[in-house]
Amino acid sequence: MVTRVPGWLLRHRISVEPYLGDAAYGPRYGERVECVPALVAAVRKQIADKDGRDTLATAQIIAGPELECPPGSRLTLPDGRTATVISTARHTAPGLPVPACTEVMCE
Template identity: 65%
Template sequence: MVNAVPPFLLRHRVVVEPYLGDTAYGAQYGAAVAEVPALVAEQRTMIRDATGRAVTSTAQVIAGPDLVCPVGSRITLPSGRVTTALAVARHTAPGLPVPACCEVSCE
């Protein structure tokens, strides 16, 4: 069993629409998952996207390690702003007493 981030730390709720891929009609998204527990920080941070290009992330979302949110997914933040996942990092430390989590850097 994974030692996940404690639920009491995840004070916000976000909506995640997982990115499924592109079609002839544009981006395709899966069913929206509402009320995902998360910790959200809306601040500007420089990150590297999936292509290695330096981009600005305007929000960072920390959620449980089982979050399904591929790069390109749509996320509705607690403020109501809809954004896109630029990078997803899964943090684990097997054997260490620290919690596992999923960090999503948003556009």
Template identity: 65%
Template sequence: MRVPGWLLRHRVTVEPYDGDSAYGPTYRPPVEVRALVAEANKVTRNREGVEVTSTAQIITEPGLDCPPESRLTLPSGRVTKAISVANHTAPGLPVPQSTEVMCE
């Protein structure tokens, strides 16, 4: 079961992180996705395991291409970066599959 589409009330633009170049980070072309956005401060851990504060959390359909360091534009117009990405699955259980992105 996937997260119901009627819950995904926002539109978020995702520019997937593609690596670093001599001129800084590079990104793949932007993609607009439907999401549920909560702009709230929460403590999470980054890729190195260091505690950081997430200022926005995004829930989307499963399979979102959004590696950490990806650039996201929230419905408010604020541009932020992905701290961590979690794919939630529960085969056989009546809970929806989704992708959760914690943002700076």
């Protein structure tokens, strides 16, 4: 039975700076994590952000279920572009033969 997305499917590498919150001089980010295995796809999809406003997502990332990447985090994509996380969803299906993963939508 498959319990997590297989590593061989995660062909790209991204960098993640987790969003910690706002400070007096703007957003604060955690320590940068380099070379995170992921599958990155260019998309153009209208989604709701954490405040319920419609936003255009331009990248979809699939990564392992352990990825810590809250909305507002900064990602560096394989092409060098910096993207901001709009939403994060953990997909699990205990008892079913489908992989657990984290889906991240970015602008």
